[in-house]
Amino acid sequence: MRDDLINVYKDAPAIFETIKGEIGKVVVGQKSVVEQILVGILAGGHTLLESNPGLGKTLLVKTIASTTGLNFSRIQCTPDLMPADITGTTLIEEVEGSKVFRFEEGPIFANIVLADEINRASPRTQSAMLEAMQEKQVTVGKNTYRLEEPFFVLATQNPIEMEGTFPLPEAQLDRFLLKVFIDYPNQEEEYEIMERYTGHAEPKVERVITRRELLSLQQLTRDVPISDDLKRAAIKAVISTRSWEGVEYGVSPRASIGLILASKARALLNGRDYVSREDLETMARPILRHRIILTFDSERRGVTTDQVISDILKSI
Amino acid sequence: MGVYRRFELSLFLLNAAIIASLIYIAALFFGIPAFFRFYWQDSIFAAAPAILSSILGMLGAKFLSRWSKSDLFAHLDESLSEKTKAAYDNRGSDSVVMQSLAEDVKRRLSKVGAIDLMNNRRLSLGDRSVPIFQAKAGAVLLLFAFAVIFSQSQAGEEITPQPFKALTDLRDRAADLFGEEELPEVGASSAGISGEIYGKPSLAVLEEVNLELVLYPGSAAGFRSRETESMDRLFQTSEAGEGVAVPTDLYIESLPPQHREIIKRYFENLATG
Numbered sequence: 001m002r003d004d005l006i007n008v009y010k011d012a013p014a015i016f017e018t019i020k021g022e023i024g025k026v027v028v029g030q031k032s033v034v035e036q037i038l039v040g041i042l043a044g045g046h047t048l049l050e051s052n053p054g055l056g057k058t059l060l061v062k063t064i065a066s067t068t069g070l071n072f073s074r075i076q077c078t079p080d081l082m083p084a085d086i087t088g089t090t091l092i093e094e095v096e097g098s099k100v101f102r103f104e105e106g107p108i109f110a111n112i113v114l115a116d117e118i119n120r121a122s123p124r125t126q127s128a129m130l131e132a133m134q135e136k137q138v139t140v141g142k143n144t145y146r147l148e149e150p151f152f153v154l155a156t157q158n159p160i161e162m163e164g165t166f167p168l169p170e171a172q173l174d175r176f177l178l179k180v181f182i183d184y185p186n187q188e189e190e191y192e193i194m195e196r197y198t199g200h201a202e203p204k205v206e207r208v209i210t211r212r213e214l215l216s217l218q219q220l221t222r223d224v225p226i227s228d229d230l231k232r233a234a235i236k237a238v239i240s241t242r243s244w245e246g247v248e249y250g251v252s253p254r255a256s257i258g259l260i261l262a263s264k265a266r267a268l269l270n271g272r273d274y275v276s277r278e279d280l281e282t283m284a285r286p287i288l289r290h291r292i293i294l295t296f297d298s299e300r301r302g303v304t305t306d307q308v309i310s311d312i313l314k315s316i
Numbered sequence: 317m318g319v320y321r322r323f324e325l326s327l328f329l330l331n332a333a334i335i336a337s338l339i340y341i342a343a344l345f346f347g348i349p350a351f352f353r354f355y356w357q358d359s360i361f362a363a364a365p366a367i368l369s370s371i372l373g374m375l376g377a378k379f380l381s382r383w384s385k386s387d388l389f390a391h392l393d394e395s396l397s398e399k400t401k402a403a404y405d406n407r408g409s410d411s412v413v414m415q416s417l418a419e420d421v422k423r424r425l426s427k428v429g430a431i432d433l434m435n436n437r438r439l440s441l442g443d444r445s446v447p448i449f450q451a452k453a454g455a456v457l458l459l460f461a462f463a464v465i466f467s468q469s470q471a472g473e474e475i476t477p478q479p480f481k482a483l484t485d486l487r488d489r490a491a492d493l494f495g496e497e498e499l500p501e502v503g504a505s506s507a508g509i510s511g512e513i514y515g516k517p518s519l520a521v522l523e524e525v526n527l528e529l530v531l532y533p534g535s536a537a538g539f540r541s542r543e544t545e546s547m548d549r550l551f552q553t554s555e556a557g558e559g560v561a562v563p564t565d566l567y568i569e570s571l572p573p574q575h576r577e578i579i580k581r582y583f584e585n586l587a588t589g
Contacts, residue, residue, distance in 0.1 A: 005412045223411035227401035273417040274402035276395070 008216040013271045015209055015217070019067050022205040026063040027056060028196065029189035035269060036180045036286050037064055037154065041214070042221045042265035045177025045258060046133050046153040048118070048168075048290065055182045057156040061114045066205045068214060070111035070150070077121035079164060083128030087138045088145075103140060108132050111148060111211070115155040119165040126172055129153065133175045150214055170249075170293065177258045179290035217268070224264035226275035233316050234259045234280055240312045241288065246298035247308060251291035259287045285309050323449070328377050330452040335380075336373025337459035340366060344466050396424055 008015075016038070023034050033049075037060070040047035049057045058074075065072035075086055088106030092099050107113060108129065118126065132138050136147045155176070157168075173179075185193060196203060209217075235256055242250030263279040270279075285306055292305040343349055349365045356362045392400060403421040406414055568576055 009412050223413040225402040225406035225414050225417055228405045273413050274399050276398050
């Protein structure tokens with residue numbers, strides 16, 4: 001096992017470069033977005049992607065899933081989606097003349113689950129994912145089924161067209177390790193997108209990492225050393241959110257754990273064997289932004305959670 | 317790390333010198349060294365303020381060194397500093413990543429000399445910065461110079477027995493030559509000071525003989541001890557007289573008889589409120 005880890009650790013820079021290269025065949029630019037999603041995968045957390053329509057959220061998730069040798073499923077969330085449509089249901093089946101119950105697994109039983117436009121699902125359906133996301137298990141009736149490791153939910157939502165949507169409750173938002181914003185591509189990137197997708201051949205990606213390698217990388221992520229100073233800085237940042245001016249509710253201890261794990265994952269992804277302050281500061285925004293609830297007055301003044309996080313980072 | 321330890325010791329001594337100088341300058345301001353020199357001129361106690369300042373300086377430097385514990389990692393370049401801190405804080409771990417980090421840190425630290433750590437200790441002075449060692453050494457020199465100048469400026473104001481020694485010697489010689497009665501004129505005139513500078517002579521009466529007690533300038537400043545031959549003195553005993561108690565007049569009796577009653581009533585009313 002240790003030899004496996006040593007080999008994977010030695011190959012890690014090459015693996016990451018290959019993954020980025022494969023994703024780059026399909027997704028133009030968005031390097032920081034790709035990095036953050038990979039951080040989420042290495043840290044074993046779920047990621048919420050938010051952008052205006054047409055910016056390639058779904059394409060990005062599908063591409064990342066394709067580069068890994070993992071089971072991938074997609075849930076297109078709509079208001080009439082039922083919890084059983086996600087978790088699965090029990091069917092009555094006739095076997096050798098007698099009727100037996102059989103559990104038919106839903107799309108949640110996959111390694112990578114794309115929950116597209118998650119805010120269009122009803123709160124009941126959204127909460128059906130809570131247990132799967134946190135406990136990595138699904139309970140149907142009296143039976144509990146373990147989900148196979150690794151398990152990630154990559155959910156997307158767009159901030160416009162709010163009619164007919166159900167904003168995710170705070171409890172569910174807190175279960176997402178990262179919230180990643182996808183911005184518009186610049187002129188050169190847009191030109192490249194146009195070139196790439198207006199021809200006959202559409203870019204294809206290859207599987208470059210196995211499930212076993214990914215699990216090893218997740219284990220190595222947790223082993224990345226971090227100094228006590230940076231741990232204290234992370235805790236200070238997290239605690240500051242609870243008493244910061246203009247913040248109604250600060251973040252939970254889950255955010256501290258997430259911040260450290262994500263910083264470790266970013267360090268490993270960038271070929272470093274230690275966590276730097278830059279890792280911590282870079283990961284603070286995607287880790288904390290969806291967990292901070294601003295006061296009404298702050299929202300009225302147009303203050304964003306990212307601005308609050310920037311101010312907090314300056315103070316520590 | 318012998319060089320670094322010597323550097324730390326030098327810094328400790330510089331800190332001690334700075335603190336001791338500051339304390340001694342404060343003592344000079346309050347005139348404490350002058351006070352000690354005056355009363356214990358030829359004794360080790362005359363140097364007590366300087367010794368005490370030095371001890372307090374050492375204690376202060378010790379406290380300072382504990383309080384601002386030297387952070388060696390901070391003197392390395394940023395990436396090596398973070399790397400070394402992470403390695404040090406996770407030294408108990410034997411993970412694959414930690415082993416890789418430890419080897420890397422060991423390799424990189426082997427290229428770092430003690431002098432690299434020292435040169436990074438700098439003191440920011442506005443737009444410029446100077447090495448903290450040189451800055452502290454400069455501060456010590458400045459404080460010493462200030463202490464010397466300050467103590468010299470105070471030297472004229474100090475009162476020591478020396479200026480008065482000539483007067484007291486003169487007085488003693490005059491006493492030997494002219495006797496007690498002529499002492500004032502001789503002592504005072506020699507010193508160029510009038511014998512009546514302190515006012516009229518006091519008068520004491522001893523066995524119906526008038527004795528003039530005159531205080532001369534200088535005669536009270538300082539002291540000198542002289543050994544004298546012991547002599548036997550005869551003391552006459554006398555019988556103690558019997559004391560007779562004499563009653564004093566009552567206050568009421570000293571009042572005019574016609575007003576006694578009204579005054580008595582006044583005080584009675586006053587007492588009862």
